[in-house]
Amino acid sequence: MTIPPLTWDIAYYLFCAVIAIQVFYYLFFFRRLAFYTAPQRSLSIEHPVSVIVCARDEAHNLVKTLPGILVQDYKTSFEVVLVNDNSTDDTKYLVDEFMKSFKNINYIPLTQEAKMISGKKFPLSMGIRSAKYEIVLLTDADCVPASEFWIQQLQDSYDEQVEIVLGYGAYHKKPGLLNKLIRFETFHTALQYLSYALAGKPYMGVGRNLSYKKDVFLRNKGFSSINQIPSGDDDLFINQVANATNTAICIDPASHTLSEPKTTWNDWMSQKYRHYTTSKYYKGAHKRWLGLYSLTLFFIYPLLAVTLFSPYWWMALAVYGIRFIIQAIVLFKGMKKLNEADLWPWFLFMDIWMFFYYMFTLPAIWKAPRKNWN
Structure with a gap:
């Protein structure tokens, strides 16, 4: 069977268009994070901080993570607002023990479910409204700061204009392919939302490591x-x-x-499904930017496979090589910035794997969000 030349032409030009769009994203957006240098401040002001942690049946995590928050090396006042959302485990007794040694725990026990408010929003709202200080720093019950300077670093990013600071919530490095896939997907997501923020188009943060001013929350109801x-x-x-x-x-x-990663594919996919069901509610401009990037990433390797059988195969490889070199440099620098450099030797495998990842997660966009938040 002879394939018409026009078909090869269309496939090749589509491939070139996809690569051009991908190169644009790497050079316009992602290089900003890869080559980012934090601004030097002539004056650093320490602000009192309220760390908000919401927990539901998380005693097994809190016993490991709370100490890392409570012993932060921070000279200015900080409190830990711990919201116990109807836990049925030993959370209350565990917190009682911590409060004997740490006087800066602001304990908020919730004993009733909020009507018409599903998910984590009600306990988080109660925690933020109960915070003593203007700057709030959010994390999850299963997260531990990577250092004793976590609070210091996050709050130092504020100035007169800044009301929101986006951090990076990483996962512990463990043996096995699943751990690398989880960490690469986490890095890949951060590469996007952090780069977009640097480009003046912030669109999300992660609750594992996120800070904003209490006034932002109250002002926006x-x-x-x-x-x-x-x-x-x-x-x-x-x-x-x-x-x-x-x-x-x-x-x-x-x-x-740092958080503990999921240990099974099904658990991880359930987690990602829950996260992706919210993306349909993003602002239109953000959905278009993110959608175009994901769409072109999805089609790179199917189109490359087709064009390799065409008369243009050598030109297709050359075009792909341009993206490959740019991608290798940006990912190498970006992974070093986020302390994920051990993933770099795997980036080509991970890039191909993203095609299958999108196949698995795409249905989440049309699914209704789950009502639990744990």
Whole structure:
């Protein structure tokens, strides 16, 4: 069977268009994070900070993570607002023991479920409204700061204009392919939201490591506009309130948080499904930017496979090589910035794997969000 030359032409030109768009994203957006240098400040002001942790049946995590928060090396006042959301385990007794040694725990026990407000938003709202200080720093019960300077690093990113600081929530490095896939996907997501913020187009943050001013929350009536959506207390809220002038990033390795990654494919996919169900509610411009990038990434390797059988195969390889070199440099620099450099030798494999990842996660866009937040 002879394939018409026009078919090869279309496939090759489509491939070139996809590569051109990908190169644009790497050079316009992602290089910003890869070559980012934190601004030098002539004057550093330490602000009192309220760290917010919401927990539901998380005693097994809190016993490991709370000490890392409570012993932060921070000269100015800070409190840990711990919201116990109807836990049925030993959370209360564990907190009682911690409070004997640490006087800066602000314990908020919730004993009733909020009507018409699903997910994590109600306990988080209660925690933020109960915070004593203007700067709030959010993390999860299963997250531990990567260093004792976590609070110091995050709060140092504030100035007169900045109201939101986006951090990086990493996962512990463990043996096995699944761990590398989880960490690469986490890095890949951070590469996007941190780079977009540097480009003046912030669209999300992650609740594992996120800070903003209490006034931002109160001024925008909290989560009232997204209360009907089970998830989104981090990404959707930031999507609504962040802009080019009020958002900064903090990526110093001392400012990271670390979480335990999922250990099975099904558990991880369930987690990602829950996260992706909120993306349909992003602002239109953000959905278009993110959608175009994902769409072109999805089609790179199918189109490359087709053009390799065409008369243009050598030109297709040359075009692909341009993206490969740019991608290798940007990812190498970006992974070093986020302390994920051990993933770089795997980046080509991971790049091909993203095609299958999108096949697995695409249905989440049309699914209804789950109502639990744990």
